[in-house]
Amino acid sequence: MYFPKFFLLLLTACALLLASCASDNEGRQVAIAFYNCENFFDPADNPAKDDDEFTPQGKYHYTQKIYEQKLHNIATVLQTMNSGAGPAIIGLAEIENNTVLTDLVQQPEIARRNYKYEWYDGPDPRGINVALVYDPARFVMLRSEALSVDLSGIEGKSHTRDVLYVYGILNGDTVHVFVNHWPSRKGGEGETDAKRVMAARVNRNTIDGIVKNDPNAKVIVMGDFNDNPGDVSMATRLGAMAEQTAVAVADLYNPWASLYKSGQGTECFGGKWNLFDQVLISGSLLKNANHKLQYEKAEIFRPDFITDHYKGHDGEPHRSYAGTHWINGYSDHFPVILYLTYSKPGN
Numbered sequence: 001m002y003f004p005k006f007f008l009l010l011l012t013a014c015a016l017l018l019a020s021c022a023s024d025n026e027g028r029q030v031a032i033a034f035y036n037c038e039n040f041f042d043p044a045d046n047p048a049k050d051d052d053e054f055t056p057q058g059k060y061h062y063t064q065k066i067y068e069q070k071l072h073n074i075a076t077v078l079q080t081m082n083s084g085a086g087p088a089i090i091g092l093a094e095i096e097n098n099t100v101l102t103d104l105v106q107q108p109e110i111a112r113r114n115y116k117y118e119w120y121d122g123p124d125p126r127g128i129n130v131a132l133v134y135d136p137a138r139f140v141m142l143r144s145e146a147l148s149v150d151l152s153g154i155e156g157k158s159h160t161r162d163v164l165y166v167y168g169i170l171n172g173d174t175v176h177v178f179v180n181h182w183p184s185r186k187g188g189e190g191e192t193d194a195k196r197v198m199a200a201r202v203n204r205n206t207i208d209g210i211v212k213n214d215p216n217a218k219v220i221v222m223g224d225f226n227d228n229p230g231d232v233s234m235a236t237r238l239g240a241m242a243e244q245t246a247v248a249v250a251d252l253y254n255p256w257a258s259l260y261k262s263g264q265g266t267e268c269f270g271g272k273w274n275l276f277d278q279v280l281i282s283g284s285l286l287k288n289a290n291h292k293l294q295y296e297k298a299e300i301f302r303p304d305f306i307t308d309h310y311k312g313h314d315g316e317p318h319r320s321y322a323g324t325h326w327i328n329g330y331s332d333h334f335p336v337i338l339y340l341t342y343s344k345p346g347n
Contacts, residue, residue: 028342030138030171030293031082033301034222034279035335036093036181036267037074038320039128042100043067049127051096060324070320071100073330075107077306078133081337086113088138088170091179091222091279092131095119101131113137120146122162130164130179130223140169147206149199151183160195163202171342173218173292176210178203180223182233196227200237211250211282218293219282221252224333226276229257240280247283254280255298255338266300266334268316275300279338296339306330 041054043062054062081087095101098119105115118141119131134141147163164179180203183195203221210217221240227233234240234254241247242257256278265273281295288294308318308329319332 030340030342031087031337032089032279033081033087033335033337034091034277036224036277036331036333038094038331040094040100041096046127050125051127066326071103071107075109077330079109081301088135090133093181093224094128095131096127118144118166120162123159124161130181132164132166132179138171143167147202149202151195151198154194175218175220178221182226184226196233197237200233204238215250216284218284221280224276228275229254229260247286249283249287251283252280253283253286264300277333277336279336293340293342296341298338301335301337
């Protein structure tokens with residue numbers, strides 16, 4: 001839909017005022033989270049999608065009761081983030097549809113925050129997608145788009161999951177947010193590298209267009225990248241830099257590189273920790289001349305209640321299923337949180 005330029009400017013000005021007022025009420029810290037929710041389906045069969053395994057008659061015997069418990073579990077995780085204040089924006093992965101999102105934001109644990117969401121039904125054959133959930137008191141959504149990742153030049157699928165792009169105003173600053181879930185390593189890391197490089201290219205090309213028009217644009221790239229911070233797709237093709245001092249305003253900074261080098265991770269496979277879940281930021285959030293949003297710190301969110309204590313899996317994420325048996329878990333990934341601080345000019 002086309003909007004006259006003056007209308008967009010007016011809308012942006014109004015949104016900036018609202019978001020700025022909201023920021024005073026929420027304090028001086030803004031939390032941005034990402035969480036791969038591990039097969040977050042509803043139990044209804046969608047004939048257009050390969051979701052049969054997560055139905056009452058399917059392999060995982062995914063009943064309404066289990067679904068309701070999964071909703072409660074994920075909502076509890078979101079509720080406890082940021083010392084109970086909740087994130088301002090949350091990227092989610094492995095979300096089947098808007099039914100799941102509508103039910104999630106209405107859960108009593110988080111309902112008072114009146115979370116809204118952005119989501120598109122993408123090309124994934126199983127019907128799992130990414131989404132952005134946001135607190136409208138702290139983030140004003142202006143525009144969103146599903147960015148297609150074309151894999152037609154690579155053996156296998158012609159497309160993978162879309163990248164969700166959202167443009168809005170976060171605590172008084174305009175931000176560009178990208179939510180990702182890149183192709184898995186199924187079939188081998190080397191054999192699937194090119195697919196993740198292609199997904200990185202979609203992000204990079206779009207970001208390059210944004211910073212060409214505005215070198216000081218504030219960019220946030222989050223997701224389950226199925227690659228670690230030092231892998232080619234992240235460090236080279238996306239250009240996410242590990243050293244904060246080397247990051248220019250239009251570059252991307254990856255605060256998770258040092259955590260990964262120290263042996264930390266968000267997902268454990270075969271006894272090896274990976275840090276696939278990351279939130280990256282542009283250098284403009286390190287060197288912000290308007291004194292609004294600035295990077296503070298990043299952490300893997302791993303409270304005890306979402307941590308496994310079974311023999312052989314101690315310290316790992318407490319996943320939803322053991323094999324095909326529901327064990328009342330949460331996800332096979334730990335969520336991650338990046339914190340920004342907010343201050344008025346002159347403070």
